[in-house]
Amino acid sequence: MAANVQDVIMLVGDSLTQFGWAQGGFAQLLADRYVRKLDVLNRGFSGYQTDWAIPVCEQIFAKQHEQHHVPKVKLLTIWFGANDAAPAPFPQHVPRDRYKENLSHLIQMVKSPTSAYYSPETRIILITPPPVNTTQWIMPTSPRVFETTKAYAEAVKEVGEKEKVPVADIWTTIFDGAGRTEEGCAKYLSDGLHLNSNGYSIVFQAITDIVERVYPELNPEGVKLQDVFIPWDEVNVQNPGPSLVKRNAEL
Amino acid sequence: MAANVQDVIMLVGDSLTQFGWAQGGFAQLLADRYVRKLDVLNRGFSGYQTDWAIPVCEQIFAKQHEQHHVPKVKLLTIWFGANDAAPAPFPQHVPRDRYKENLSHLIQMVKSPTSAYYSPETRIILITPPPVNTTQWIMPTSPRVFETTKAYAEAVKEVGEKEKVPVADIWTTIFDGAGRTEEGCAKYLSDGLHLNSNGYSIVFQAITDIVERVYPELNPEGVKLQDVFIPWDEVNVQNPGPSLVKRNAEL
Structure with missing residues (x-):
């Protein structure tokens, strides 16, 4: 593991991901929870949808021959749909069937042994878009429809089942x-x-x-994940150097 | 710039840095401010002091020949002293003169052209420890003294002057x-x-x-720093791929 690089959690998505660094946002909460173990890389792109996510991910996922040098992605969240569900002819619109194909494509980039981006140690979580409240949303240039977003949230669950990837169905929990x-x-x-x-x-x-439930080896309170550097009260005060050796977070 | 790597802000320090991912913490606020431009790597180690920081930084700073592969550190904060200032014989104690030498050493690792870790594009900010309020602090195994920490905060300013590195004198602002x-x-x-x-x-x-004031090229609202991927409403909808090319954040 080279230099400043640690293993990471990568959050890929749209504005719901990008804004995750806010106070109480999910990126902030994950970074706080995994500090000294895994870094959190926020790859949220406001306004983006899955058609555009594919060329982006071709540049932000590491190819197999690069994976030795760069941060290893231990956990990847994929969270699109809020913009794909914009009604046609708005430029963000992606038809529901193609949205599903795109999500499968992003997953297969990582999970397929024949993919240039194959990364068997990357665990994936799909996240559904949340319900929209059109009575609260006032941006006429980018309208949304409650039932449409609901159908895109259902689509995520269908993709999760097909691809055997766990789904954080926050649409349902919030509703x-x-x-x-x-x-x-x-x-x-x-x-x-x-x-x-x-x-x-x-x-x-x-x-x-x-x-x-699914990836217990990544539970920061579990026995399989440790601090990259030891707790201060375990440092050998007489001879600190040898006790301060960088370790892999995942045992 | 390879794969999932973007340029970064690295925060090196003790628990004051480690806890910076809390809601309203400086890591969270920086990550939110620099999202889509620079990643924030939190290298805060609760309880650590500068004697221990040196062997750690020898492993988390990239050597010159590695810098091509790993995230480039555009901004580095160095924030120790809160534990160095623990009175002897507590194991965290580092005498004030050695504390100053250690801070200089960390800076020279990055700034000296003869250092294996030389990184001329890394801008450094030193941060003083905050004042302690001993009337509020109740951990008898790790005592602190108001005047001692004050003297260590002064030491940071002396190092900053000697090394020509700007100092965030938060001791004084808070006091x-x-x-x-x-x-x-x-x-x-x-x-x-x-x-x-x-x-x-x-x-x-x-x-x-x-x-x-000192590093205006790193102002995320300035003209020298851009999103790594373009804003969504600049994507070429007819032919998105060529418009979705990863860019350097710093122009």
Whole structure:
């Protein structure tokens, strides 16, 4: 493991991911939880959809021959749909079937042994888009439809089943928490489309739950993941150097 | 620039840095400010002091021949002293003169053309430890003395002057904000030693001010720093691929 590089959690998505560095955002919560173990790389791109994610990921995923040098992606979240679900003819629109193909393509880039980007140690979590609250959303240049986004959230679950990738179905958790009304979703949304800290808390919890259940070796409180450098009170005070050797986070 | 690697801000220090991923912590605020431009790597190690920082940094700074592969450190904060200032014979204690030498050593690792770790494009900011409020701090196994930490904060400024590295003198800003009383520092401290979000806000502001004044090319709102991938409304919808090319953040 070279130099400043540690293993990472990579968050790929749209503005819901990009804004995850806010206070109480899921990137912030994950970075805090995994500090000294795994770095968090936020690869959220506001406004992007899955057609555009593919050429981007071809540049931000490491090819097999590069993987030795660069941070190893231990956990990858893929979270699109909020923009793909924009109705045609808006430029962000991606038809639901192609959206599903694109998500499968992103997964296969990492999971297929014949892919140039094959990375068997990368665990993937798919995240559904949250419900939109159109009564709260006021950006006429980029409209959304409640039932359409719901159908795109369903599509994520279909892809997860097909590709055998766990899905953080935050659409359902948020809608349930909202009393199953569109307007009730305001509790979790800052503007009808983006999440506030209540919403991000659900995303973080869903990821944490999947890690514990499906990828327990990545539980930072478990026995398989350690600090890259030892706790200070284990440093050999008389001869600190040999005790301060960089280690892999994952045992 | 290979694969998932982007240029970074690296934060090196003790628990004050490690806890910077908290909500309102300076790592979180920087990550949010620089999203899509620079990643933030938190290299804070709770309880560590500068004697131990040197062997650690020999492993987390990239040597010249490695720098091509790994994230380029555009900005480096060095923030120790809170533990070095523990009184002897506590194992964290580092005498003030050696503390200064250690800080100089860390700086010279990056700035000296004869260093294996020489990195001329890495801009450095030193940060002073904050004042301790001993009336608030209750950990008898690791005592602190107000005047001692004050002297270590002064030492950082002396090193900054000698090495020509800008200093975020948060000791003074916090003490001034506290009405220049030790007890008043409780406003900025969670436990007498560590910062709450008021304290971190001062650290973030001090870094931002130094960037604008000394390293304006790293101002994320300036003209020299750009998103690695273009804004979504600049994507060529008819032929997205060629418009979605990864760029250097710094022009």
